[in-house]
Amino acid sequence: MKSGFSFLSALSTAPGFEIALPSYSGExxxxxxxxxxLHQVREQTDDPLVLxxxxxxxxxxxxxxxxxxxxxxxxxxxxxxxxHEAEEVVQETFLRAWKSIGRFKGKSQFYTWLYRIGxxxxxxxxxxxxxxxxxxxxxxxxENGRELAADDADPARSAQLSELRQELSRAVADLPAxxxxxxxxxxxxxxxxxxxxxxxxxxxxxxxxxxxxxxxAVRSAVADLVEGGI
Amino acid sequence: MSFAKLIRMPxxxxxxxxxxxxxxxEIDGNLRPDDRSRLRHHVHECEKCNRLLDSLRQTVxxxxxxxxxxxxxxxxxxxxxLDHEPVRVNAGEGDQEPSPAPGSRGLP
Numbered sequence: 001m002k003s004g005f006s007f008l009s010a011l012s013t014a015p016g017f018e019i020a021l022p023s024y025s026g027e028x029x030x031x032x033x034x035x036x037x038l039h040q041v042r043e044q045t046d047d048p049l050v051l052x053x054x055x056x057x058x059x060x061x062x063x064x065x066x067x068x069x070x071x072x073x074x075x076x077x078x079x080x081x082x083x084h085e086a087e088e089v090v091q092e093t094f095l096r097a098w099k100s101i102g103r104f105k106g107k108s109q110f111y112t113w114l115y116r117i118g119x120x121x122x123x124x125x126x127x128x129x130x131x132x133x134x135x136x137x138x139x140x141x142x143e144n145g146r147e148l149a150a151d152d153a154d155p156a157r158s159a160q161l162s163e164l165r166q167e168l169s170r171a172v173a174d175l176p177a178x179x180x181x182x183x184x185x186x187x188x189x190x191x192x193x194x195x196x197x198x199x200x201x202x203x204x205x206x207x208x209x210x211x212x213x214x215x216x217a218v219r220s221a222v223a224d225l226v227e228g229g230i
Numbered sequence: 231m232s233f234a235k236l237i238r239m240p241x242x243x244x245x246x247x248x249x250x251x252x253x254x255x256e257i258d259g260n261l262r263p264d265d266r267s268r269l270r271h272h273v274h275e276c277e278k279c280n281r282l283l284d285s286l287r288q289t290v291x292x293x294x295x296x297x298x299x300x301x302x303x304x305x306x307x308x309x310x311x312l313d314h315e316p317v318r319v320n321a322g323e324g325d326q327e328p329s330p331a332p333g334s335r336g337l338p
Contacts, residue, residue: 066305069305070300070304078298090304095315168292188294188296190294193258208260211254219282222289222292223285226285226292
């Protein structure tokens with residue numbers, strides 16, 4: 001059995017790949033990673049703000065926007081690629097959330113409800129987005145990956161990391177939409193299986209099946225890099 | 231191939247297919263103890279499944295360390311748009327709250 005994996009540890013220490021995220025109140029600089037960590041999202045209850053927003057308090061809703069917009073953007077960008085369209089989806093999602101927050105009963109977490117709206121909006125627009133456009137959009141991240149990898153002191157390692165990043169992006173972008181969403185929610189954004197299934201509006205068994213098929217496809221695409229031991 | 235190995239082959243092939251379908255459950259820690267033992271026993275015996283589990287785990291770990299980067303000012307632009315397109319909170323329209331998915335066991 002092959003052991004001693006090296007490319008993951010290389011990735012996790014590469015500049016920009018670590019998930020070191022700013023606090024809610026922290027100043028954010030250009031290029032900060034998406035939003036706050038899911039741990040932070042879970043730690044801080046939204047209930048008081050949601051109650052105030054349901055009573056029509058815009059300031060409270062604005063605070064919910066500040067808490068969740070970056071993370072929602074990261075999630076949507078994972079599904080359709082970063083850029084203008086992803087931001088449009090985020091804006092539409094919050095407009096719809098503000099309009100319908102009176103119907104939120106607190107049976108799920110606020111962010112789960114929000115992500116569900118965002119996923120629906122993504123799917124609604126996704127019908128008009130061709131796979132080619134999605135790949136083009138993902139290539140923006142590939143450029144970003146090259147920039148990040150270029151910071152590494154070892155040029156050879158930097159090139160390998162960049163290649164891995166590009167292959168992962170391509171492989172995820174090439175997946176059918178449902179498998180891509182499953183990977184974005186569960187693996188790239190850290191939602192639990194139950195939360196991810198709720199966001200996608202499917203049962204857990206169906207979600208697990210989509211996730212597994214997506215993972216196998218991504219693994220096939222990056223197998224040479226993984227088994228080559230970058 | 232020995233006779234003992236030959237008579238174990240059907241079970242091995244059955245477990246082979248079953249294992250491949252449950253590798254993600256192993257990675258996510260979703261298997262019940264008896265299923266986990268079954269999978270690990272097969273992976274110990276089957277080099278192909280062993281390699282597949284290893285590389286799938288590495289792939290998932292790599293995906294987990296890859297976050298999409300945010301754009302600066304996303305929240306501020308949302309708030310600005312809310313200012314320009316005010317919508318009244320209306321309990322009678324909009325999005326339904328997601329109900330727990332069929333088969334889900336509730337939030338962790």
